[in-house]
Amino acid sequence: MKNIGFLSFGHWTPSPQSATRSAADALLQSIDLAVAAEELGADGAYFRVHHFARQLASPFPLLSAVGAKTSRIEIGTGVIDMRYENPLYMVEDAGAADLISNGRLQLGISRGSPEQVVEGWRYFGYQPGQGEDEAAMARRHTEVFLDMLKGKGFAEPNPRPMFPNPPGLLRLEPHSEGLSKRIWWGSATNATAEWAARLGMNLQSSTLKFDETGEPLHKQQADQIRAYRAAWKAAGHDWTPRVSVSRSVFALINDMDRAYFGRGGKEQDSIGYIDEKTRAVFGRSYADEPDRLVEQLKGDEAIAEADTLLLTVPNQLGVAYNAHVIEAILKHVAPAMGWR
Numbered sequence: 001m002k003n004i005g006f007l008s009f010g011h012w013t014p015s016p017q018s019a020t021r022s023a024a025d026a027l028l029q030s031i032d033l034a035v036a037a038e039e040l041g042a043d044g045a046y047f048r049v050h051h052f053a054r055q056l057a058s059p060f061p062l063l064s065a066v067g068a069k070t071s072r073i074e075i076g077t078g079v080i081d082m083r084y085e086n087p088l089y090m091v092e093d094a095g096a097a098d099l100i101s102n103g104r105l106q107l108g109i110s111r112g113s114p115e116q117v118v119e120g121w122r123y124f125g126y127q128p129g130q131g132e133d134e135a136a137m138a139r140r141h142t143e144v145f146l147d148m149l150k151g152k153g154f155a156e157p158n159p160r161p162m163f164p165n166p167p168g169l170l171r172l173e174p175h176s177e178g179l180s181k182r183i184w185w186g187s188a189t190n191a192t193a194e195w196a197a198r199l200g201m202n203l204q205s206s207t208l209k210f211d212e213t214g215e216p217l218h219k220q221q222a223d224q225i226r227a228y229r230a231a232w233k234a235a236g237h238d239w240t241p242r243v244s245v246s247r248s249v250f251a252l253i254n255d256m257d258r259a260y261f262g263r264g265g266k267e268q269d270s271i272g273y274i275d276e277k278t279r280a281v282f283g284r285s286y287a288d289e290p291d292r293l294v295e296q297l298k299g300d301e302a303i304a305e306a307d308t309l310l311l312t313v314p315n316q317l318g319v320a321y322n323a324h325v326i327e328a329i330l331k332h333v334a335p336a337m338g339w340r
Helices: 023-040 059-069 087-100 120-124 134-149 190-199 217-235 255-261 290-298 301-305 319-337
Strands: 003-008 044-047 074-077 105-110 183-186 202-205 208-210 243-251 270-273 279-282 285-288 308-313
Touching: 003 023, 003 074, 003 319, 023 044, 023 059, 023 319, 044 059, 044 105, 044 308, 059 074, 059 087, 087 105, 087 134, 105 134, 105 202, 134 183, 134 190, 183 190, 190 202, 190 217, 202 217, 208 217, 217 243, 217 279, 217 301, 243 255, 243 290, 243 301, 243 319, 255 319, 285 290, 290 319, 308 319
Parallel strands: 003 044, 003 308, 044 074, 074 105, 105 183, 183 202, 202 243, 243 285, 243 308
Antiparallel strands: 208 279, 270 279
């Protein structure tokens, strides 16, 4: 068995060729797709966060709306860029979204990817401290966030409050019990995966990873997952973490599927540089008739290692078509893989 969800980047563009032409379209269609995915039996609705871009950006209003409109499906992110976040305010937002969804929030966070503007986090009022770079700043924000999620009191109460306080130091509210075990770290390296394990976070591994060995993405990710689990065991945590990988997977069922994705060209990983120093391996897409697709997916070592698969969806093709993409995997691929 494997949890299967979708991951939407929430792209929108004011173009006649796009079914998602505005920010309002992206947000409202995201809610509709989550509702449809739940009805189809999918396990998760996850959303990417990008700033200064025609994509989904502020996650908590969307997550809260999805939580209010659904009853079973997990709702999450993949990922929130912690360079941009006030960790205390984020604890309040996350707690509220989790309570609205009755404990279904699965919050993916990370140090982020290259953005649309240079050092965009500076416009949000953040800058690295003495001796820090931006990645260290993101990890510092994360450690504060994780500490505040524990719900311990830390703030000195006003001796003459407007409303009565509980005794002792005050914590951030609203507090959602159990949310601290549903935080995921989006990791691009083995070292940060091991760091996430030590801090007690679940692991998200996306469709790209820093190229550390020259091997195909799925092999590097599988090694990353094994290193993460070894670090988790060594840390002595008393619960079992979860691991997700993201993939672009399309079962070619009808002529529309074949027109969109049946032309090939992405059957191999690709190599690129996400900045002038960092070489990354970008994962291939899977698109084929269901029986051949099953055989290809059986060779993906990272999917085999993970308990959760997030299907990246082409959201600008509209809610109905993306629901079809998800349904095709659940109906024609997942049973043959032993996931259903």
